[in-house]
Each structure stands twice: as structure tokens, then as C-alpha cells.
Amino acid sequence: MKRRHFIGIDVHCLFCEIAVVDHRGTVVLRQRCDTTIPALTQVLEQVPRPRSLVIEEGPLAGWLWRNLRPLLDEMVVSDPRRNRLIAKDGDKDDDIDAEKLAQLLRGDFVKPVHQCDSEEQAVFKQQVSLYQHRVRQRVREAQRISALFRQHGVMIRERAFVAVESRQELVQQLPANEVLAEAIALLWQSYDDAVSHEEQWRTRLVKLAQQHEVVRRFEALPGFGWIRSATLFAYLDTPWRFRSKQALWKYLGIGLERQRSGNGPERVGVPKLVHRLIKSTILGAAQSAVAQGDNPFADLHRRWTAQGLSSRLARRNVARSLASTLWGLWKNGSVYEPKWVGAAGAASAVNKQSR
Numbered sequence: 001m002k003r004r005h006f007i008g009i010d011v012h013c014l015f016c017e018i019a020v021v022d023h024r025g026t027v028v029l030r031q032r033c034d035t036t037i038p039a040l041t042q043v044l045e046q047v048p049r050p051r052s053l054v055i056e057e058g059p060l061a062g063w064l065w066r067n068l069r070p071l072l073d074e075m076v077v078s079d080p081r082r083n084r085l086i087a088k089d090g091d092k093d094d095d096i097d098a099e100k101l102a103q104l105l106r107g108d109f110v111k112p113v114h115q116c117d118s119e120e121q122a123v124f125k126q127q128v129s130l131y132q133h134r135v136r137q138r139v140r141e142a143q144r145i146s147a148l149f150r151q152h153g154v155m156i157r158e159r160a161f162v163a164v165e166s167r168q169e170l171v172q173q174l175p176a177n178e179v180l181a182e183a184i185a186l187l188w189q190s191y192d193d194a195v196s197h198e199e200q201w202r203t204r205l206v207k208l209a210q211q212h213e214v215v216r217r218f219e220a221l222p223g224f225g226w227i228r229s230a231t232l233f234a235y236l237d238t239p240w241r242f243r244s245k246q247a248l249w250k251y252l253g254i255g256l257e258r259q260r261s262g263n264g265p266e267r268v269g270v271p272k273l274v275h276r277l278i279k280s281t282i283l284g285a286a287q288s289a290v291a292q293g294d295n296p297f298a299d300l301h302r303r304w305t306a307q308g309l310s311s312r313l314a315r316r317n318v319a320r321s322l323a324s325t326l327w328g329l330w331k332n333g334s335v336y337e338p339k340w341v342g343a344a345g346a347a348s349a350v351n352k353q354s355r
Contacts, residue, residue: 004073007044007053008101011060016040019098020047021106027099035060037067044071054105056080057113062122065115078110081273114241125234127208131201131227132277138194145187149174161188205230217329220336221322222297223289231281232326239330245320248327253279254319270316286319296341297321 003023010017013035020029029047033039044051052074055061061077069075083104104110116122142158149156154173161167171184209215209230218229242248249255253274259267289297297318304314321341329336 002048002050005047005049005051006102006106007047007051008098008103008105009040009053009055010097010101011035011055011058011064013060017098018043019102021099021102023106025103025106030098040064040068041071044068049073052076052105054078054101054110056083056101061113062115066117066119066122076105076110077113077115078104079113082109082111114237116237121234121237124208124212124230125237127205128231128234131198131205132231134194134198134201138191138198141187141191141194145184145191148184148187152180161191164192202227209233214330217335218326221285221289221326222292222295223285223287223322228281228285232278235275235278239327242327245324245327248323249320251275251278252282252319252323254282254316254323282319282323283315286315286322289322290315290318296338300341 005023005028006021008019008021015032016035018029018031018033019027021027031043033043044053050073053068053072054076055064055078057077057080065075065077078101083101101110116125139158145161146156146158149170152174154170156170161170167188171181174180174184206226209219209226212230212233215226215229215233218224218233219226221229236248236251242251246255250257250271251274253271253276255271256268257271259269286297289295290301292298300321301311301314301318304317305311309317325336325341328334328340
């Protein structure tokens with residue numbers, strides 16, 4: 001029986017530090033090479049099969065995953081937050097990091113991070129991320145304007161200056177200062193540019209999203225538009241990565257996490273370390289579905305609040321129901337049917353309250 005070799009790579013933009021350990025944990029190879037596919041391929045082919053590779057999640061992880069995985073019997077992209085041993089134990093340098101990554105993989109102590117298999121899906125995810133960056137950029141510009149006005153005792157929010165015709169009246173509330181007036185004019189320009197860029201990226205993303213059959217099915221769900229549908233499709237990637245709907249809920253940040261120390265009481269709550277974008281996406285969809293009123297999810301919300309749940313917890317339960325419905329139609333290749341949103345899950349959801 002051939003013994004497996006475990007390869008740890010500490011990835012940098014210009015070079016990679018590589019360490020290989022055998023099944024006993026003995027280091028059999030250390031090497032540095034350029035961060036290119038040919039150079040990495042040459043090093044990996046020196047390692048006898050079966051061989052397993054681990055790298056940490058980062059900007060280059062997806063690219064390396066798609067290009068190196070065919071050369072390996074196993075490849076893992078690990079969660080850096082779980083690799084505390086690397087940062088806390090002993091001296092800190094890249095050689096040690098690569099070896100400890102390999103040792104963690106040998107001991108099965110790494111937590112895998114999902115990667116997109118196809119380049120097409122990876123590119124689509126990048127487009128969603130770029131659009132969301134433009135949204136944050138517009139918000140930042142708006143907050144700068146609001147902060148400047150606040151420093152002069154004028155309390156406004158973004159909606160007060162979205163319309164260009166309302167800005168002159170706001171400026172008149174500021175001190176008559178030429179330098180200040182020029183700064184405000186430049187901030188208006190930056191904000192308008194950010195709004196224009198966001199709208200261009202939104203139009204482009206909607207056009208791309210409409211080309212995906214799965215996104216079109218997501219968009220039919222109450223509370224979902226093209227942007228929310230594209231965001232969940234891009235970041236979830238495939239329904240088969242989740243073993244259950246509870247695992248999906250946890251990934252979305254709306255599931256329950258139980259903790260207990262010794263014989264102490266069990267604590268139940270939502271996970272704290274979650275992807276904020278997809279959590280806000282599914283909760284926003286739930287809020288929109290409830291606000292629309294004429295759909296089964298709004299009916300569930302009314303039923304839960306009538307049974308004594310707070311509006312916040314009822315909305316979270318709606319988000320779970322939406323996520324389960326989306327997951328089911330994604331796996332089955334079917335379209336949304338309102339009658340699928342049954343009462344069986346609603347009756348038991350009241351007992352699954354989170355603090």
C-alpha cells in the first residue's frame with residue numbers, strides 16, 4: 001500500500017513556499033518556486049502519489065484550485081481562521097507555515113473552503129462582487145457628505161440630497177465659506193459619479209443574471225429580484241455542497257448554533273462568524289416578501305407573530321423557509337410553486353427560536 005504525501009503551500013504573489021511531509025510527519029521536501037502554474041506543476045510532479053495538497057483561502061486560491069487540482073489525489077483550500085496553530089505556535093516564517101499546513105492536513109485538522117469548479121462561475125461571482133463594491137462605494141460617498149454637513153450642525157441623510165434640485169437649499173444651511181462650498185461641490189460630483197457607476201454595473205449584472213436558468217427560477221420567489229438571486233447563486237455555487245437545510249441555514253447566517261461547556265446549560269444562538277453579504281441578502285429577501293403581503297411567506301410571518309414570536313424572529317423563520325424553498329427547487333430543477341410552502345414546517349418553527 002502506497003503511503004500518502006501531504007503538501008503544504010504558503011502562497012504569495014511572486015513566490016510559493018512548499019513543504020512536503022510523509023505519513024509519519026517527516027519533512028521530505030522543502031522548496032521555493034515562482035507563483036506560476038508551470039513552476040508549481042514541476043514541483044508537484046516530484047512528489048510520489050498519492051499526494052494531497054493544502055493552501056489557505058486567499059485571492060489566488062480559486063485560480064490555483066482550478067489549475068492544480070487535476071495533478072493531485074486531494075486538494076483542500078483551508079479556512080485561515082481555523083489554522084490558529086500557524087500563527088500562535090513557535091516562530092513565524094513562511095517555511096514553518098508551509099510545513100504546519102501540511103501537518104494540519106495530515107491530521108485532518110483543516111476546514112475546507114468551497115471553490116468554484118468552472119471558470120465561468122468564478123467570473124460570474126467576480127461580477128457580483130464588483131457590483132457590491134460599487135454599492136459600498138456609493139454608500140461611502142454619501143456618508144462623507146452627511147458627515148461634513150453634520151460637522152456644521154446640519155443633520156441629513158442620503159435621501160435628502162439624491163435629487164439634485166434639493167441640494168442648493170441644503171448648502172444654504174452651511175456657513176458662507178468659499179473653501180467649504182468648493183469641497184461640497186466636489187463631493188456632489190464624486191457622489192453622482194458613484195451613483196452612475198453603480199447603475200451601470202447593476203444594468204450589466206442584471207443582463208448577465210438573466211442568462212442563467214437557475215437565477216431566473218430564483219427570481220420568481222417572493223422577495224427576490226435579479227440582484228439578490230444573482231448574489232445567492234454566485235456565492236452558494238451549487239446546492240450539493242450542503243448536506244442538509246440546517247447546514248445551508250448556518251452558512252447563510254440564519255441557522256442555530258448550540259454551545260455547551262461541561263455540565264453547564266446549553267446556549268443556542270445564530271453564528272457570529274458569517275458571510276455578511278449573503279446573510280443580508282436572505283434577510284432582505286424575507287423582509288421584502290413579508291412587505292409584499294400576498295404570498296405564502298407573508299402568511300407564515302403573520303401566523304408566527306400571532307403565536308407570540310417577535311417580528312425579528314418571525315422574519316428569520318421566513319428567511320429559513322425561503323432558503324429551504326430555494327434550495328429544494330435548485331436541487332430538483334423545478335420552478336417555484338406557492339403551494340410548496342407548507343404549514344408543516346411552520347408549526348414546528350415556533351419551537352426553534354433563537355436568542
